Amino acid sequence: MSTVSTETETVPTPEPLAAPVLEAAGVVMRFGGLTAVNDVDLTVRQGEIVGLIGPNGAGKTTFFNCLTGLYVPTEGTVKYKGRVLPPKPHLVTQAGIARTFQNIRLFANMTALENVLVGRHTRTKEGLFSAILRGPGYRRAEAEGRERARELLEFCGLGAKADHLARNLPYGEQRKLEIARALASDPGLLLLDEPTAGMNPQETRAAEELVFAIRDLGTAVLVIEHDMKFIFNLCDRTAVLVQGRKIVEGDRETVQNDERVVTAYLGAPLEGTTAAQEDGQ
Ligand SMILES: Nc1ncnc2c1ncn2[C@@H]1O[C@H](COP(=O)(O)OP(=O)(O)OP(=O)(O)O)[C@@H](O)[C@H]1O
Known part of the structure; x- marks a missing residue:
């Protein structure tokens, strides 16, 4: 005031x-x-x-x-x-606008990093032909996407889990991965x-901190x-x-x-x- x-x-x-x-x-x-x-x-x-x-x-x-x-x-x-x-x-x-779901919807047999990359596709400008030809534009966009995905995993406390299959992550980390994937589309x-469904008190506390951090980023x-x-x-x-x-x-x-x-x-x-x-x- x-x-x-x-x-x-x-x-x-x-x-x-x-x-x-x-x-x-x-x-x-x-x-x-x-x-x-x-x-x-x-x-x-x-x-x-x-x-x-x-x-x-x-x-x-x-x-x-x-x-x-x-x-x-x-x-x-x-x-x-x-x-x-x-x-x-x-x-x-x-x-x-990005969202997560009440029932976790990850690609279970893909790694954490790959799941976040999927969430990034709405922000990737390279089209189908570029992807097939794998030209320099595509390779640059792919490298940038991977870097951003790693940053988001780090931000969500999953930096060490990039290469783990989603299905092998504990429940609380799967929920965080859903958030990282949602953030990959750069939502407002x-x-x-x-x-926090199914999370223990420590995980819930960490989820609170994560939501505050997301808000602080805009x-x-x-x-x-x-x-x-x-x-x-x-x-x-x-x-x-x-x-x-x-x-x-x-x-x-x-x-x-x-x-x-x-x-x-x-x-x-x-x-x-x-x-x-x-x-x-
Ligand atoms: N696709 C649908 N077809 C018919 N009824 C539906 C459909 N989706 C939801 N409903 C009904 O709409 C009402 C609201 O359901 P909704 O799942 O939105 O509630 P909720 O507040 O999210 O509940 P909860 O906290 O249990 O998740 C319920 O009576 C539900 O059965």
Whole structure:
């Protein structure tokens, strides 16, 4: 918060908002008679980490699928940096949105490095003929791609695992590899679907640090997670979906103190709430 001095008093003025990266407006997704996502608006701004939580079946993954072109929303629009996104996954990736999946989707029999190289292909300009002829342009692009892929593995803590087959990596490292592969497309927005599922507490802590580092490099992040402690440690804002509708959005206190959220989680206090209050945070 900055301040403006007048003759009589100092008036706080709000910081100008950063530019929106993602603007989803009125998104509806129906499957026959079931409305899985119901009129959801969500904005993610440059430099933000935004959380998306909600009970099982609330519509979180369906909403992600609407953002990434896997589903064409029944109604509503999705814009990335002010432009309406084409509803095709590869065009969404090309535009600048990358994602990971709830169920890990790696090429199990390829090495970690090769998996990241696959994620890089939307940023490779060399075409089919260039690849067949393997001319100097292709070889240069290939060398640059490999260097970038190694940097990303290093960044995600997998520098020593470049030549390991994806299927031989421990579960937590497979999740990190998915993130490295997503980052290979140089996204402006990264969508993470339950990035800590199956991780132990140390791996979860490392995943938090990784998400902060991604944000610090200039990629905004939207993350679905059931681990409330992870969400509230990480996110600037969190939106709560219940039965397809966004019932509340705000900072940690706003979400934790909202009665509708508590009711949606069957009246039980949100996991992580007690610890947060004990911390005095
Ligand atoms: N392709 C589909 N066809 C029909 N119904 C679907 C489809 N995909 C999702 N649904 C339904 O939409 C609703 C929302 O599911 P979704 O997977 O988006 O929830 P979620 O919040 O991600 O849940 P979880 O936390 O368990 O992953 C569910 O009732 C689900 O059965």
